[in-house]
Amino acid sequence: MTTMNKLASVTRREFVAGSAATGGGLALGFHLPGIGAANAQVSAGLAPMAGEMNAWIVIGKDDTVTIRVHRSEMGQGSSTAIPQLVAEELQCDWSKVRMEFASVMRHIRENKVYVSFSTGGSQAIRGSHVYLRKAGATAREMLIRAAALGWGVPPADCRAEKGVVTHVASGRKATYGALADAAAKIAPPADVPFRADAVWNIAGQSPPRFDVPAKVDGSAVFGMDVKVPGMVHASIKQSPVFGGKVQSYDEAKVKSMPGVQAVVKLPGDGAVAVVAERYWQAKTAMDALPIVWDEGENGKVSQAAIIERLKAGLNEPGVKVRHDGDFDGAYAKAAKKVEAEYFAPFLDHACMEPMNCTASVTAGGVEVWVSTQNAEGALAAAAEAAGVPPDKVKVNLMYLGGGFGRRGRQDYVTQAVGIAKQVGKPVKLIWSREEDIQHGFYRPISMGRLQAGLDAQGNLMAYAHKVCGQSIFAYLLPHLVKDGVDASSVDGTHNQAYKMDNCKFDFVMRNSHVPVGFWRSVGSSQNAFITESFIDEVAHAAGKDPVEFRRGLLAHNKSWTNCLNMAAEKGDWGKPLPKGSGRGIAINACFGSITCHVAEVTVDARGRLKVDRVVVVLDSGHAVHPDNIAAQNESGVVYALTAMMHGEITIKDGRVEQSNFDNYPVLMFDQMPKVESYLSLTQGEWWGGVGEPSLAPLMAAVANAIFAATGKRIRSLPLKNQDLKTA
Amino acid sequence: MIDLKVNGKLHQVDAAPDTPLLWVLRDNLGLTGTKYGCGIAQCGACTVHINGQPVRACVTKLAAVGNGAVVTIEGLSNDKSHKVQEAWIAEQVPQCGYCQSGQIMAAVALLQTAPKPTDAQIEAAMTNICRCGTYQRVRKAIYRAAGIKA
Numbered sequence A: 001m002t003t004m005n006k007l008a009s010v011t012r013r014e015f016v017a018g019s020a021a022t023g024g025g026l027a028l029g030f031h032l033p034g035i036g037a038a039n040a041q042v043s044a045g046l047a048p049m050a051g052e053m054n055a056w057i058v059i060g061k062d063d064t065v066t067i068r069v070h071r072s073e074m075g076q077g078s079s080t081a082i083p084q085l086v087a088e089e090l091q092c093d094w095s096k097v098r099m100e101f102a103s104v105m106r107h108i109r110e111n112k113v114y115v116s117f118s119t120g121g122s123q124a125i126r127g128s129h130v131y132l133r134k135a136g137a138t139a140r141e142m143l144i145r146a147a148a149l150g151w152g153v154p155p156a157d158c159r160a161e162k163g164v165v166t167h168v169a170s171g172r173k174a175t176y177g178a179l180a181d182a183a184a185k186i187a188p189p190a191d192v193p194f195r196a197d198a199v200w201n202i203a204g205q206s207p208p209r210f211d212v213p214a215k216v217d218g219s220a221v222f223g224m225d226v227k228v229p230g231m232v233h234a235s236i237k238q239s240p241v242f243g244g245k246v247q248s249y250d251e252a253k254v255k256s257m258p259g260v261q262a263v264v265k266l267p268g269d270g271a272v273a274v275v276a277e278r279y280w281q282a283k284t285a286m287d288a289l290p291i292v293w294d295e296g297e298n299g300k301v302s303q304a305a306i307i308e309r310l311k312a313g314l315n316e317p318g319v320k321v322r323h324d325g326d327f328d329g330a331y332a333k334a335a336k337k338v339e340a341e342y343f344a345p346f347l348d349h350a351c352m353e354p355m356n357c358t359a360s361v362t363a364g365g366v367e368v369w370v371s372t373q374n375a376e377g378a379l380a381a382a383a384e385a386a387g388v389p390p391d392k393v394k395v396n397l398m399y400l401g402g403g404f405g406r407r408g409r410q411d412y413v414t415q416a417v418g419i420a421k422q423v424g425k426p427v428k429l430i431w432s433r434e435e436d437i438q439h440g441f442y443r444p445i446s447m448g449r450l451q452a453g454l455d456a457q458g459n460l461m462a463y464a465h466k467v468c469g470q471s472i473f474a475y476l477l478p479h480l481v482k483d484g485v486d487a488s489s490v491d492g493t494h495n496q497a498y499k500m501d502n503c504k505f506d507f508v509m510r511n512s513h514v515p516v517g518f519w520r521s522v523g524s525s526q527n528a529f530i531t532e533s534f535i536d537e538v539a540h541a542a543g544k545d546p547v548e549f550r551r552g553l554l555a556h557n558k559s560w561t562n563c564l565n566m567a568a569e570k571g572d573w574g575k576p577l578p579k580g581s582g583r584g585i586a587i588n589a590c591f592g593s594i595t596c597h598v599a600e601v602t603v604d605a606r607g608r609l610k611v612d613r614v615v616v617v618l619d620s621g622h623a624v625h626p627d628n629i630a631a632q633n634e635s636g637v638v639y640a641l642t643a644m645m646h647g648e649i650t651i652k653d654g655r656v657e658q659s660n661f662d663n664y665p666v667l668m669f670d671q672m673p674k675v676e677s678y679l680s681l682t683q684g685e686w687w688g689g690v691g692e693p694s695l696a697p698l699m700a701a702v703a704n705a706i707f708a709a710t711g712k713r714i715r716s717l718p719l720k721n722q723d724l725k726t727a
Numbered sequence B: 001m002i003d004l005k006v007n008g009k010l011h012q013v014d015a016a017p018d019t020p021l022l023w024v025l026r027d028n029l030g031l032t033g034t035k036y037g038c039g040i041a042q043c044g045a046c047t048v049h050i051n052g053q054p055v056r057a058c059v060t061k062l063a064a065v066g067n068g069a070v071v072t073i074e075g076l077s078n079d080k081s082h083k084v085q086e087a088w089i090a091e092q093v094p095q096c097g098y099c100q101s102g103q104i105m106a107a108v109a110l111l112q113t114a115p116k117p118t119d120a121q122i123e124a125a126m127t128n129i130c131r132c133g134t135y136q137r138v139r140k141a142i143y144r145a146a147g148i149k150a
């Protein structure tokens, strides 16, 4: 044993003994200024938890560090990345870190101490990194100060590393576990500087994800898997036509079926549920229950009528989104003009785990167990449905079997509580896959009309894009519609980096009765396809290479240029491919990050498409868990390809025509392209998202590759409705 | 009461004979590792083995199982030590994880019949849907479990 190590172990033993002697409170006669001010629980009148540095971090006597995670885990990996970011600043020993989901009840009690539980908009890191790093950095400083006080040395002479504070000159050491109780009583310092990416040793690495082991042996508990004593099961049927109502149902037909306990109408009359001892009994009776629906006017709406209204909308002026320079004048003078119209359909999220929620309503309050992208939203929905104040609700956040934006809504929570209230027992409500696909909040249907004017040298002189589509904000958050513009509907059009001096971006809102919502990458899910396919058209019209053409429009923007160049290089841009194959490129920024895709495709003589390879380059500013970013890139590619090849929700007689994976198919294993991920990080102040951006440009990259391979321009999705045969 | 052999144990199950095995496993036996995804044999989230063969439990009636020995994800190992589970962890395959029990059960069945599967065999066997898009890692994990160099 070296002298240094001997000293360390002795010091540690003395320290622990000292802590124990004083009952885990003040160790070694520390003088502690500002006791109590540090701890939010103290101010809330609750006993502080031993070793709790702040709402995010608890350090155990055994040196374990528990880091709380306020965002849901739906596979995007932030239940590992969030602890990494906190641990990076804390400089604890990563092997001793545990994660636990933060309590939304505490969040409500303590004035929103966890800021936000909403897990959407690719916000988990980019929207939290400042306060997460602050939690870690201040705790680290408190630990250093506690040690320095104990040793009677200036804090500046001490260093924190791998869960140990060291007095540099003397080599004295104390572990975080030994310091925690004392440190927790020190006032958190203000303005602690954050560690730069260059010195990161926990963030920026790719440790195994916390949630993975439980996902290989069936032990991860999803909402679907919750077991509550005395629980019964419910199956639900909602009005097939959106907005329809239950007129009547014949309860007697199912009342005596095995296990059936109750047939209940949901508040609002939009749905009926059958409650039985076991799920299959409930489902069997639900299917057998005769229900008469009052479909209302919506029962007459068809897909063709919705599309006609969109087409007509494209002929209206719409409202201004962004007008720069003089589009009309420049376009009139153009040597060459390009015009096109594009279409993108309604899409469902089709999370792998169908919607579900378990609820118990008692005199004391409500408890729910749920897979949701917003535990706080679930708490509010449960309180409202039960008619109790928020402090009478307990939410148990479970793992999510996919979210993609769908689980930002709490409709299944409202329903489960509504049913539990009527039957007086804990109820697990499970939607069938058919209900799940037919009662979504769909990616809006949208069209685009685009115009570009080129001068004689093929330079872009004028550019216009009019979006006509359904508005998510008008449906969900009307106060966010500003001067007639839904920013989410036009995301990915006017706000890209291309230099366009004479341009015009407009919006025409055309809403239908179909419920819409946030679908992974939101506005860019349509607009990146449309914009980047059209830019490709314009490049070809200009007689320029698509990469070269984009470079010209992006020269002023380093991050975009770097991202584009890296993708072109990694994607072998310009290298020959066999006949029938083609390469396409597309770039987009959304949710704070830039993504550039290069896709290689092959189209055979019968018009069958194979996407062979996709190169993804992402600039998310920083990369907390690079391997997880690669996984999200793979995920985005698959989600986008599913939508591009198959995805289409259509409306007939007011209802969704698709119902399950047989008629709403998804990309399968044998169609998976080889995906390669690269990072092109700008760093600095800029922190971008990871869950959504890498989906957005993929459809355009593939469409542009199809053009390169076949000469066919794809302007309408999905591809299953297109003939790619060349002969 | 109907006899049902699951993970080496004999159970007496109180369920109608036409109940899908999936719901017997989940509701009667509490084995919730086997998932419901579609109910129509499309997604594979409910994949279990009967006598070593992968089957879709959502369309397999309890009565049809008979004497068959059922193995679920919970029956692969007590400690995540099955070579396929180890490969899944090493390749960090799961995202949301909901489809993964079914993916793993399909892969285990494949490797039992084809210890060194060809790509064509892998593609023919792996027909489970993953909405999170983990297919590339599923393939790598199968290679790893089979000791195939990618």
Ligand code: FES
Residues within 6 Å of the ligand: B035, B036, B037, B038, B039, B040, B041, B042, B043, B044, B045, B046, B047, B056, B057, B058, B059
């Ligand atoms: S639930 Fe059985 S195949 Fe989908």
Ligand code: FES
Residues within 6 Å of the ligand: A075, A352, A401, A402, B094, B095, B096, B097, B098, B099, B100, B129, B130, B131, B132, B133, B134
């Ligand atoms: S990991 Fe989410 S569906 Fe496969």
